[in-house]
Amino acid sequence: MSHTPFFADRTHAGEELAQVIHDVLTQQAIDSGVKPIPIVYALPRGGVPVAAPIARLLDCPLTIVVAKKITHPENPELAIGAITTFGNVLWTDQKLFRLKHDARWREVALNKAIDQAKSLEAQLIPACPQVNTENATLILVDDGIATGMTIAVAAVAIKTLSPAAVWLCTPVAPQTLLPWLEQWGDRTIVLETPEPFRSVSNFYAQFPQVDTLEVLVYLQQQKTIGEMDLCE
Numbered sequence: 001m002s003h004t005p006f007f008a009d010r011t012h013a014g015e016e017l018a019q020v021i022h023d024v025l026t027q028q029a030i031d032s033g034v035k036p037i038p039i040v041y042a043l044p045r046g047g048v049p050v051a052a053p054i055a056r057l058l059d060c061p062l063t064i065v066v067a068k069k070i071t072h073p074e075n076p077e078l079a080i081g082a083i084t085t086f087g088n089v090l091w092t093d094q095k096l097f098r099l100k101h102d103a104r105w106r107e108v109a110l111n112k113a114i115d116q117a118k119s120l121e122a123q124l125i126p127a128c129p130q131v132n133t134e135n136a137t138l139i140l141v142d143d144g145i146a147t148g149m150t151i152a153v154a155a156v157a158i159k160t161l162s163p164a165a166v167w168l169c170t171p172v173a174p175q176t177l178l179p180w181l182e183q184w185g186d187r188t189i190v191l192e193t194p195e196p197f198r199s200v201s202n203f204y205a206q207f208p209q210v211d212t213l214e215v216l217v218y219l220q221q222q223k224t225i226g227e228m229d230l231c232e
Helices: 010-032 047-058 102-127 149-161 175-184 212-231
Strands: 038-042 062-064 067-072 075-084 089-091 137-141 165-172 187-192
Touching: 010 047, 010 137, 010 165, 010 187, 038 047, 047 062, 047 137, 047 165, 047 212, 062 102, 062 212, 067 102, 067 149, 075 102, 075 149, 089 149, 102 212, 137 149, 149 165, 149 175, 165 175, 175 187
Parallel strands: 038 062, 038 137, 137 165, 165 187
Antiparallel strands: 067 075, 075 089
């Protein structure tokens, strides 16, 4: 079954999402009398082009949190969990690992994922600004949510940074997943919740792979804007 795309590309989706997040933050400031301090955390690679327009509109730092799916060694398409470079791990089904002979392949899969996550983080983190997360509202962004594993484990990771709140924000996710997602953050913002939901790419007219160099450009641009603001 085909779908009419909701978004032209990740930048378009990010601009739409940025306006909603901006409006919610503005209303929160009016209601509470306290202006939130936002920091945008993107899940690289695909989440960064979506997160960049959000950071620009909010005039706030853009940084990353790296989470990788843990895939079954015998079936790379089967995600059995997710891990962050912080060391947080989330498994899809604990029942998979009750047998002793499962421990070895689980360890292999886990180590492969953490190595991939650390390698990507090492390439990207030099382009990220230093941020003070204490009492800040951390806006966690991905380009879409299918299973929710990576954004959930990323939320667990950044909750350890003493923020005021963690928001899970994405252009598109399955309606049926929303109740499960809400347990991982203080607020969930999703623009479109189509059913049936087969693949995030179905809902974008253009959804190319995002390479590391492209991510570095987005991060460096926002970092430069922040440094210029500090100098003014």
